[in-house]
Amino acid sequence: MVDSKLNIIIRPCMYDELQSVISINESTLPENYPIYFYEQIMEKYSDCFLVSELKNSPKSIIGYVMWRVERGISSFGIQLIKKGHLVSLAVSENYRRMGAAKKLIIESMKKVSNYNINEFVLEVRVSNIPAVKLYQNVFNFKKIRVIEKYYRDGEDALYLALKRENMNFI
Numbered sequence: 155m156v157d158s159k160l161n162i163i164i165r166p167c168m169y170d171e172l173q174s175v176i177s178i179n180e181s182t183l184p185e186n187y188p189i190y191f192y193e194q195i196m197e198k199y200s201d202c203f204l205v206s207e208l209k210n211s212p213k214s215i216i217g218y219v220m221w222r223v224e225r226g227i228s229s230f231g232i233q234l235i236k237k238g239h240l241v242s243l244a245v246s247e248n249y250r251r252m253g254a255a256k257k258l259i260i261e262s263m264k265k266v267s268n269y270n271i272n273e274f275v276l277e278v279r280v281s282n283i284p285a286v287k288l289y290q291n292v293f294n295f296k297k298i299r300v301i302e303k304y305y306r307d308g309e310d311a312l313y314l315a316l317k318r319e320n321m322n323f324i
């Protein structure tokens with residue numbers, strides 16, 4: 155997908171771009187992972203592992219999103235369902251508020267939907283106002299519960315979920 159106004163391209167991450175993704179992750183988030191974690195996501199869900207790059211600077215990655223698919227109890231009922239779980243999302247600081255995260259999420263949710271999932275779910279730090287606003291205000295994710303001390307430093311997480319049928323941006 156090419157957005158002509160903002161000149162941001164959203165496309166699958168290539169294996170030789172993992173180091174760029176890791177650099178963005180490590181400079182923007184305290185939740186960091188060994189390279190094999192990224193490789194596993196890439197092996198299983200490469201179609202849902204997307205990057206954003208500037209159209210005029212190929213290979214200049216400014217953001218990424220990763221998902222996995224899992225089974226679990228619905229956030230909205232008691233059925234056992236398939237969920238798309240957002241593993242990680244980040245945009246380099248210099249390129250924020252340009253719509254990159256919004257586009258990454260839209261394009262990746264379309265891909266995750268192909269796995270016949272019923273819900274999208276994610277955890278986010280209670281203090282992470284930009285991300286909470288993005289998920290709740292732009293995509294209409296619902297707050298399901300607070301997971302106390304979810305993060306290694308003791309911060310609580312909000313567990314947010316969105317029914318696939320309420321994904322209304324396509």
Ligand SMILES: CC(C)(COP(=O)(O)OP(=O)(O)OC[C@H]1O[C@@H](n2cnc3c(N)ncnc32)[C@H](O)[C@@H]1OP(=O)(O)O)[C@@H](O)C(=O)NCCC(=O)NCCS
Pocket residue numbers: 182183243244245246249250251252253254255256257277278279282283284285287288289291292
């Ligand atoms: C959260 C994050 C991914 C947003 O990326 P972004 O590319 O700047 O977001 P977008 O430009 O697509 O923003 C879309 C909407 O989200 C909301 N939003 C994004 N950043 C916001 C902020 N700092 N304050 C308030 N609302 C914000 C707004 O509604 C925004 O729309 P608007 O700009 O028209 O008002 C980015 O701030 C980031 O990488 N943060 C560090 C990593 C992180 O927290 N990841 C999420 C972990 S769960």
